[in-house]
Amino acid sequence: MKRNINFSSKFKIANIISLFCFVISVLFILFKGLNYGIDFKGGTLIELRADSKNVNISEIRSSLNSLNLGDVNVKEFGKEGDYLIKIEQKTENNNELIPNIKKNLTEKLNAEVNFRRVENVGPKVSSELLQSGIIAITLSLAAMLFYIWIRFEWQFSLGSIIAIFHDVTITVGIFSILSLEVNLSIIAAVLTIVGYSMNDTVVIYDRIRENLGKYTRLKISETADLSINETLSRTIITSVTTLLALVSIFVLGGEILKGFSFAMILGVIIGTYSSIFVAAPVLKFFKVNYKTLEKEEEKIVP
Amino acid sequence: MLNFSKINVAIIYFLFLFIAFFSALNFQNTKDPLIDKKVNLGLDLQGGSYLLLEINSDPLVKEKIQSKVITLKKLLKENKLDYSNFIIGETSLSFTLNNPDKFELLFFSKKDNLLNPYINNYNSHELDLEITDQNIKIFFSKFGLLTINNSALKQSIEIVRRRIDDVGTKEPTILQRGEKRILVELPGLKDPERIKKLLGKTAQLNFRLVSDNDEFGVDKLISENGENLNISKRIIMSGENLIDAQPNFNSQSNEPTVSFTLDRLGAQKFGRATTDNVGKRLAIVLDGKIISAPSINEPITGGSGIISGNFSFQEATDLSLLLRSGALPTPLNVVEERTVGPDLGEDSIKSGITSLIVGFILVILFMLYKYKIFGLIANITLIANLVMLVGVLTILEATLTLPGIAGIILTVGMAVDANVLIFERIKEELKTEKSIVHAFHIGYSKAKITVLDANITTLIAAVILFAFGSGPVKGFAITLGIGILTTLFSAYFLARHLTSVIVLNKKEGQVNL
Numbered sequence: 001m002k003r004n005i006n007f008s009s010k011f012k013i014a015n016i017i018s019l020f021c022f023v024i025s026v027l028f029i030l031f032k033g034l035n036y037g038i039d040f041k042g043g044t045l046i047e048l049r050a051d052s053k054n055v056n057i058s059e060i061r062s063s064l065n066s067l068n069l070g071d072v073n074v075k076e077f078g079k080e081g082d083y084l085i086k087i088e089q090k091t092e093n094n095n096e097l098i099p100n101i102k103k104n105l106t107e108k109l110n111a112e113v114n115f116r117r118v119e120n121v122g123p124k125v126s127s128e129l130l131q132s133g134i135i136a137i138t139l140s141l142a143a144m145l146f147y148i149w150i151r152f153e154w155q156f157s158l159g160s161i162i163a164i165f166h167d168v169t170i171t172v173g174i175f176s177i178l179s180l181e182v183n184l185s186i187i188a189a190v191l192t193i194v195g196y197s198m199n200d201t202v203v204i205y206d207r208i209r210e211n212l213g214k215y216t217r218l219k220i221s222e223t224a225d226l227s228i229n230e231t232l233s234r235t236i237i238t239s240v241t242t243l244l245a246l247v248s249i250f251v252l253g254g255e256i257l258k259g260f261s262f263a264m265i266l267g268v269i270i271g272t273y274s275s276i277f278v279a280a281p282v283l284k285f286f287k288v289n290y291k292t293l294e295k296e297e298e299k300i301v302p
Numbered sequence: 303m304l305n306f307s308k309i310n311v312a313i314i315y316f317l318f319l320f321i322a323f324f325s326a327l328n329f330q331n332t333k334d335p336l337i338d339k340k341v342n343l344g345l346d347l348q349g350g351s352y353l354l355l356e357i358n359s360d361p362l363v364k365e366k367i368q369s370k371v372i373t374l375k376k377l378l379k380e381n382k383l384d385y386s387n388f389i390i391g392e393t394s395l396s397f398t399l400n401n402p403d404k405f406e407l408l409f410f411s412k413k414d415n416l417l418n419p420y421i422n423n424y425n426s427h428e429l430d431l432e433i434t435d436q437n438i439k440i441f442f443s444k445f446g447l448l449t450i451n452n453s454a455l456k457q458s459i460e461i462v463r464r465r466i467d468d469v470g471t472k473e474p475t476i477l478q479r480g481e482k483r484i485l486v487e488l489p490g491l492k493d494p495e496r497i498k499k500l501l502g503k504t505a506q507l508n509f510r511l512v513s514d515n516d517e518f519g520v521d522k523l524i525s526e527n528g529e530n531l532n533i534s535k536r537i538i539m540s541g542e543n544l545i546d547a548q549p550n551f552n553s554q555s556n557e558p559t560v561s562f563t564l565d566r567l568g569a570q571k572f573g574r575a576t577t578d579n580v581g582k583r584l585a586i587v588l589d590g591k592i593i594s595a596p597s598i599n600e601p602i603t604g605g606s607g608i609i610s611g612n613f614s615f616q617e618a619t620d621l622s623l624l625l626r627s628g629a630l631p632t633p634l635n636v637v638e639e640r641t642v643g644p645d646l647g648e649d650s651i652k653s654g655i656t657s658l659i660v661g662f663i664l665v666i667l668f669m670l671y672k673y674k675i676f677g678l679i680a681n682i683t684l685i686a687n688l689v690m691l692v693g694v695l696t697i698l699e700a701t702l703t704l705p706g707i708a709g710i711i712l713t714v715g716m717a718v719d720a721n722v723l724i725f726e727r728i729k730e731e732l733k734t735e736k737s738i739v740h741a742f743h744i745g746y747s748k749a750k751i752t753v754l755d756a757n758i759t760t761l762i763a764a765v766i767l768f769a770f771g772s773g774p775v776k777g778f779a780i781t782l783g784i785g786i787l788t789t790l791f792s793a794y795f796l797a798r799h800l801t802s803v804i805v806l807n808k809k810e811g812q813v814n815l
Contacts, residue, residue, distance in 0.1 A: 047646065099495050116646035118494070122637040125354065129772070136770035143762045151755060185705055188767055188775045192712070192782065195763030199756040203723065206752045234726045237672060238719040241665045245715030248661030249708055254653035256346075257708055264712070 007228050007276060008221035011284065014277035022166055025173020032176050037183035038119060040133070042126035044087040044097065047077060047117035048105070055109050057083065063108035067100065078255045082116075089123075133187040137168070140191050144198050152205060153292055159282030160201045163274040167197045171266045185260040193267030196242070200235065200275035207231050208283065209293065216290040224280040239272045306799055314795045318686060321693035328696060341695045344703035346774050347651050349644030350489035355501060355634045356482050357458050359451045362632045363442060364392050366450060370429070371395065373417045374440070381408060387437075394441040402433045409440075421445055451481060454631040459484055462634070464627035465500050483637070494641045496620070504589055504633050505624035507541035509572070510534050512583035512595055523585070525592045526611055533585045533592070538575040540629075543568025547625035549618040552610060558618035559610040562625060569605030577601040586611070588621075640773065654707035661711045662688075669718055673725060675804065680721040683797040687717050690788040691781065700784075703777030713785030719756065720793035724749040742805050746798060753793065761786045 038045050057074055060083060064072045069087050077084035085101075098118055105113050121129070141164060148157040168190055175182055207227040215223060228235075243265065250261040306314075328340050345352050368390060378385050383405055388397040399405055409431055412420045418429040424445035432439040442450065459476060462484055466474050475487035488497065513520050513532045520532040546563040564572055576584070576598050585595040586609055594611035613621065642650075666684065669677040691710060695702065728745030735741035764783035771779050 049645075114643065114645070115641075116643045118639065118641040120636070120639040122635075124356075125638045132770050136766055139770075140763050140766040143766060144759060147758065147762060184772070184775050185778075188705060188771060188778050191763045191767045192760075195760035196716070198759035198763075199719075202755045202759060203752055206755060210748075230730065231726070234719075234722050237668075237722045237726075238716070241668060241718050241722075242712070242715035244664040244668060245661040245711045248657045248664060249711050252653055252657035252660055253708065253711075254650055254704075256650065256704055257654075257657075260705065260708060 004229055005232070006225060007280070008225045008284070011221070011277065011281040015281055018166060018274070018278055021170050021173070025170045025176070028173050028176040029169070034172070034176050034182045035179045036130075037181045038086065038121050038126065039183040040126050040130040041088070042121050042123040043089045044085075045117070045119040046085040046087075046098075046101065046115055048083050048085065049114045049116055050081050050083070050109060051112045051114070055081065055111050059109055060085070060105065063105055064101070066108075067104055069097075069101075089120075129184065133184070136187065137190055137194070140194050141165075144194060148198075148202070151202075152209070153288075155283055155286040155288050155292065156205050156209070158286075159279045160198060160205065162282055163201050163271075163279040164194055164197050166274050166278050167193055167267060167270045170270050171263060174266055175263065180262070181259055183259065185257075186263050189260050189263035189267065192264060193271060196268060197271030197274060200238075200271055201279045203234065204228060204231055204275050204280065208280070212288070212290045212293055220284050220288050224284060228276055228280060235272060235275070239268055242268050306802060311799060314799060317791075318690065318796065321690045321697070322686075323693070324696040325689050325691075325693035328692065339696050339699055341692065342699060342701045343647075343651075344701045344706065344774060344777055345487060345489055345640070345647075346642050346704045347647045347654075347702065348489055349491075349642050349647035350487065351491045351494040351497065352638075352640040352773060353486040353488070353494075353498070353501070353636055354479065354638035355458075355462070355484040355486060356637045357451075357455055357484070357632050357634055359447075359454050359482075359632055360392075362450055362454055363447065367391075367393060367395060367440075367442065370417065370440070377408065377417050378405075381405075394439050396437060396439040398436050399438055400436060402436055402438055405438065406431065406433065421449060424448070455482065455484070457631050458634060461628050461630050462486065462501060465623065466497065468623045468627060469497060469500065471497075484634070490644065491641075492644075494639075498636060498639070500620060500624065501634055502636070503624055504630040505541065505627070506589055506629040507544070507625060508587045509538045509540070509575075510536065510585050510587055511538065511575075511579060512585050521590075523587070523590070523592050525585070525595050529595075531583075531585065531592065531595060533587065538584075539564070539568055539571045541625055542628070543571070544625050547622035549615065549622045550608070552608070557610060558613045558615040559608050560613070560618050560622045560625065561608045562606060562622075564605045564607075566605070569603070572605070572607070573601060573603035577603070593621075650704045654704055658707060658711050658714070662714050665714055665718060676721075676725055676801070679797055679800045679804070680718055680725070682800065683721060683792045684714065684717055686796050687785075687788050687792040688714065690792065691785050694784050694788060695781070698780075698784075700780050701777055702781070703774040705774045706777030706781045709778040709781030709785060712782065713789065716760070717785065717789040717792070720753045720789055721797055723753050723756070724793065724797075738808075739805060742801065750794075753790070757786050757790055 057076060060074050061072070064074065064085065064087075069089075071088040073086040073088075075084050076082065087097075089097075098115070098120070102113065102115060141161070144164065145157055145161055148160050152160075171190065171193060172182075174180075175186070204227060207230055208223055211218070211223045211227050211230075212220075215226070218226070246261050246265045246268065249257050250265060253261060324339060327338075371390060374395065375388075378399075381404070383399055383401070385397040385399050389395070409418055409429070410427060415427075418427050420427055426443055426445040428443060428446040428449065429440055430443035430446070432441075455478065459478060463474075463476050466476065466486070466488070471488050471491055473489060475485070477485045479485045486501075488494070491497065511534045513534045515532065519535045521535060523531055523533050525531050543564050544562050545565050548561055550559050550561045551557065552559050580598050580601060583595050583597050586593045593609060596610075609621075662684075666681045669680045669684075671677070673680060688710070691713065724746055727749040728742050731741040731745045731748075732738065735744065761783060764779050764786065768776055768779035768783060
């Protein structure tokens with residue numbers, strides 16, 4: 001198999017698409033905002049299973065509304081008879097809340113209800129969790145930047161950081177557009193995406209750098225093309241195996257891992273795209289050539 | 303890169319077998335302490351409760367500042383300082399004085415200072431003061447507050463531990479988190495509401511007389527029967543003097559009751575008070591609520607008594623548990639709770655394992671299809687990788703959570719990357735290089751840096767996630783991070799050795815990637 005796809009001729013159109021998606025994502029995040037789960041907003045989450053199939057969702061709603069809990073959200077969750085209740089809660093934890101709800105539901109629904117999962121996060125803790133999530137993401141970006149800065153020339157660091165920003169912003173943007181819930185596991189997914197996207201970019205950059213030294217007469221766009229083609233089958237195979245694993249979690253891993261695996265699937269696809277169509281064009285923009293590498297070496301060796 | 307000395311090969315496989323041995327330990331049931339190691343299941347997989355409790359030291363500060371009033375007034379009187387406008391605030395005491403300087407000297411004296419003891423640990427006084435003109439305001443210093451907070455937290459942890467141990471849950475974890483919080487993990491707990499109820503009560507028990515008039519010094523409380531009673535503020539005896547409490551039944555009415563035993567001091571106090579006040583009513587007050595207010599029929603001098611108060615047996619059991627464990631110095635709030643029922647945990651394990659197996663099989667088939675014989679090597683490496691990952695988790699006795707299982711699956715997907723990078727590189731080298739052995743050699747050396755680079759970036763993300771994540775997410779960071787290390791080992795040592803065996807044993811032209 002010999003591939004010789006002319007990627008660089010599509011850089012321009014790809015960049016326009018990327019920029020468009022990026023701007024749309026930023027606008028959505030800024031104006032529509034994110035659908036924070038109770039981890040970051042505070043509140044109570046109850047996953048319940050009713051043993052009677054006759055229970056319907058409106059009965060649960062009306063039963064909860066009679067308790068005057070404020071903003072209550074009930075939806076079906078996974079199997080039949082499983083429901084997820086979310087209660088927004090403005091004050092710190094009320095110890096009587098859960099037993100009250102249980103009593104009320106058991107009486108009104110006339111069925112045995114089993115609380116399979118209860119999560120309750122007070123407003124103070126939720127704001128701390130959000131804060132530490134943001135710190136973690138910022139710190140990981142900084143650490144990546146630092147690593148790449150030591151390993152590569154500044155044009156490369158900038159390119160990889162732009163690629164990561166692109167991936168994270170668009171992934172989060174899609175969560176905003178689709179109103180998907182953002183919770184602690186999404187932070188974990190975003191951090192993993194940062195790592196994965198970096199991983200993909202580094203592999204291509206390593207090759208570009210090697211080829212810059214090897215074929216000094218080629219233009220950067222030609223070198224980029226060559227390097228992307230050379231690493232293309234690796235890029236595809238790794239993305240495919242990772243996606244196979246992730247799709248398996250998404251389909252079979254149960255409701256709790258759905259959001260996480262969906263974010264990861266988005267991230268892997270966008271990350272693969274960006275290492276080819278975002279990270280490489282940045283080098284072209286800065287007119288990187290073999291001299292860039294030499295200059296750096298002169299600097300390091302006094 | 304394809305030449306291995308015998309010692310190297312021995313070390314590589316010994317290390318692999320050593321780690322693999324630990325992963326096998328998860329499938330046996332010995333109680334031998336040497337090899338009784340297993341991966342712990344997180345609360346989200348085995349079911350249980352995670353509670354984050356926060357102490358609120360404000361009421362305590364109020365109480366402590368008020369307890370300074372008598373000492374302060376005494377000090378002022380002894381030194382003939384005439385004060386006026388004495389105000390007792392929530393966190394401070396203030397008054398007006400003609401010569402504040404003299405008071406300041408007394409206030410900060412380091413010797414035998416009853417009012418304001420010097421805390422040696424912090425090189426600071428317990429109290430601080432603020433003088434504006436002739437107005438003096440006294441409040442706790444930063445370190446005074448810290449001391450109050452720390453001792454309240456330590457005491458709370460002790461009492462939380464006693465209460466939880468008394469309920470008898472298996473292997474609870476009780477830890478301090480920060481300056482104000484206590485983390486409680488209760489695996490396999492069936493009724494988290496009961497524990498929450500028990501921890502939510504300070505359980506400050508007082509015996510106080512019921513007063514006839516509503517003059518100064520009484521609290522107006524409502525009794526268990528709905529009577530409005532005036533309860534004297536003077537405490538005859540408090541829960542501190544209790545040495546035991548047990549649920550019991552009243553021999554006549556067969557109602558559940560709580561019988562208690564007092565220590566010597568408590569028995570004396572109680573005996574004296576009941577002797578002096580025969581005929582009056584005695585209120586038993588728990589956390590500001592009257593449990594019951596029986597009449598004193600005769601002096602109780604035996605140092606034991608019975609509390610009745612329309613309890614169910616469960617309530618009597620819980621009350622005696624609370625009284626035995628002692629009072630919390632200050633109320634505890636549950637600021638975060640995560641409870642997973644055991645059946646959901648089981649479902650999560652099932653779906654986690656299913657998706658792991660399916661993901662694993664998909665990746666294996668894909669690699670076989672792509673790389674044939676070398677795909678087989680990659681797959682053997684992948685299995686070895688998984689075995690080692692579980693082995694390391696076992697050695698560390700790490701906690702496996704549902705996101706942790708996701709981390710393992712993700713490792714499976716990403717682990718082949720190292721081998722793919724190497725194989726692809728070798729393929730390229732094969733185009734120009736005549737000698738196959740040489741092509742493999744160059745392929746491995748050139749891919750080495752890229753493989754390291756690529757994995758270090760993911761490792762950075764995992765480490766940061768471990769540092770900042772909590773609970774289940776931390777479990778993900780652990781498996782992802784360890785997965786990267788085992789991946790590097792298996793790709794660079796195991797796979798390379800297996801490859802070398804095949805390449806060196808085949809004749810030129812027979813190797814096909």
